[in-house]
Amino acid sequence: MGNHSPILFKRQFRSQHQDQRGMATISALATMVMIFGLVGAFLAMELRTHEEWRAEHSRSIATANANSAVAHAIANLMEGVAADVGTADEMINFSGGSYWADVTDNGDDTFTIEAYGSSRGENFGIEAVAAPVGGGVFSNAVFAGNDSDDDTYVLELGGVGSQGDVLTGDMYSGNDASLEDDASVTGMVRAAGIVYGTSGESHVSQPIPDLASMDYENTADFDVLDLFIAGSSYTYDNAGGYAYQLPEESPGHIFRANPDNRTTECNSTVKHDFFLEDPYESVNSDSSQDGSNPYKITLSGTNGQPGPESNEKVFYIDGNLWIHNKSSYSLQFYNSDSEPVNVTFVVKGNIYFADNLFYEDPSQDGAAFIAMRDESVSDSGNIYFGDPTFGTLQAMHSFMYAENNFYDSNLDASGSAEVLVQGIMTAGNQVDIERDYGNSHTKLTVEYDDRVEEGDLELPGLPPSITESDPHYEILSWRPLPIP
Numbered sequence: 001m002g003n004h005s006p007i008l009f010k011r012q013f014r015s016q017h018q019d020q021r022g023m024a025t026i027s028a029l030a031t032m033v034m035i036f037g038l039v040g041a042f043l044a045m046e047l048r049t050h051e052e053w054r055a056e057h058s059r060s061i062a063t064a065n066a067n068s069a070v071a072h073a074i075a076n077l078m079e080g081v082a083a084d085v086g087t088a089d090e091m092i093n094f095s096g097g098s099y100w101a102d103v104t105d106n107g108d109d110t111f112t113i114e115a116y117g118s119s120r121g122e123n124f125g126i127e128a129v130a131a132p133v134g135g136g137v138f139s140n141a142v143f144a145g146n147d148s149d150d151d152t153y154v155l156e157l158g159g160v161g162s163q164g165d166v167l168t169g170d171m172y173s174g175n176d177a178s179l180e181d182d183a184s185v186t187g188m189v190r191a192a193g194i195v196y197g198t199s200g201e202s203h204v205s206q207p208i209p210d211l212a213s214m215d216y217e218n219t220a221d222f223d224v225l226d227l228f229i230a231g232s233s234y235t236y237d238n239a240g241g242y243a244y245q246l247p248e249e250s251p252g253h254i255f256r257a258n259p260d261n262r263t264t265e266c267n268s269t270v271k272h273d274f275f276l277e278d279p280y281e282s283v284n285s286d287s288s289q290d291g292s293n294p295y296k297i298t299l300s301g302t303n304g305q306p307g308p309e310s311n312e313k314v315f316y317i318d319g320n321l322w323i324h325n326k327s328s329y330s331l332q333f334y335n336s337d338s339e340p341v342n343v344t345f346v347v348k349g350n351i352y353f354a355d356n357l358f359y360e361d362p363s364q365d366g367a368a369f370i371a372m373r374d375e376s377v378s379d380s381g382n383i384y385f386g387d388p389t390f391g392t393l394q395a396m397h398s399f400m401y402a403e404n405n406f407y408d409s410n411l412d413a414s415g416s417a418e419v420l421v422q423g424i425m426t427a428g429n430q431v432d433i434e435r436d437y438g439n440s441h442t443k444l445t446v447e448y449d450d451r452v453e454e455g456d457l458e459l460p461g462l463p464p465s466i467t468e469s470d471p472h473y474e475i476l477s478w479r480p481l482p483i484p
Contacts, residue, residue, distance in 0.1 A: 362422070399423045
């Protein structure tokens with residue numbers, strides 16, 4: 001039977017079967033080891049992924065908290081309280097972590113904010129430079145709000161050589177702004193559109209005051225038209241022909257209405273015309289046009305003058321107001337003692353600056369002129385610059401606000417080769433003054449008077465500025481900081 005005996009076959013089969021079973025066991029063990037290895041790898045990977053996710057989540061919270069620290073610091077600046085937020089040792093708990101910020105006043109109306117946020121051992125730092133955003137009507141030398149949303153409007157300054165416009169202070173346009181030729185601005189040029197011809201800030205907006213909410217018709221101290229209706233007489237005076245005027249003790253005596261020697265001017269308007277001139281003062285010509293010999297305007301009740309106190313009051317005029325006298329180049333608010341003259345004129349119509357206007361004491365005196373729209377009169381809410389006949393306007397010391405526009409009136413005459421505004425020149429809509437004629441250009445010089453914005457001058461009845469009622473800041477720069 002040779003090698004094929006049943007016993008030998010069984011032995012061989014058993015041995016082969018045992019060898020196969022051993023190999024299967026080893027294979028199974030190897031598979032289990034491999035599976036456990038894969039499971040372990042997956043578990044390790046899962047643990048690493050979870051840790052990385054948790055770290056990334058914590059870093060996100062730390063970054064958000066650092067930004068919250070910047071916001072907290074700016075809120076403190078807006079409130080006028082100590083700007084620092086917590087300290088490195090006493091952080092503010094917030095959103096699953098904490099933050100703190102240190103604020104440095106750079107002395108140039110900018111603030112550097114170093115802010116840090118943390119969460120579960122992750123930290124993030126930010127350095128931000130912030131500056132207050134201008135408050136519109138009181139924070140700019142020239143302001144044009146463009147509330148008509150005219151996308152073609154450009155607030156322009158120009159002029160060649162010595163006739164180049166000069167603006168000391170900030171300038172804002174509600175659309176585009178442009179500096180051409182030799183015009184210069186010592187300050188920031190901002191525009192809701194684009195700034196051309198100089199460095200500036202494009203695509204920023206500034207608020208336009210809500211004059212209607214001031215309700216001047218009911219809140220003003222003196223309604224000039226009512227005063228004239230109640231007690232004026234048609235009288236001749238050296239101030240200029242026959243006109244309606246009031247007794248010296250009336251607060252409204254500083255106006256004369258519809259004078260017959262200025263019928264051309266009066267006939268050019270729809271409403272009554274009131275001229276700022278005092279028939280109880282001498283009419284001085286001020287031929288040098290420098291305020292050395294002006295026609296004085298004296299308020300009632302000041303320094304023993306008859307009548308009620310009218311200094312630090314609001315005069316409301318339902319009509320037009322003219323600074324225009326045919327016998328004088330200049331007018332000046334006057335008080336014989338040291339009390340400053342602070343007064344506001346609100347006109348529901350137009351204001352015409354044809355003659356110079358000076359303060360007796362430029363460091364203390366102040367006058368605001370506000371032109372408001374009359375919805376029944378299309379030509380209203382405007383301020384006009386220039387003498388309509390002789391073009392002799394040269395200097396205006398005042399805070400001027402036109403709810404509608406600024407326009408020119410004969411500024412191409414040789415008498416107005418240069419016009420100086422000492423104060424502010426602001427329009428709810430547009431500053432639209434044409435000053436180019438032939439090869440010449442009437443130079444506009446605006447010297448910003450910051451006394452209202454800085455709180456050094458309180459004029460009655462002014463609409464609140466944005467910095468008083470709703471201050472806000474803009475971030476000029478931002479960069480990450482290394483963690484201390």
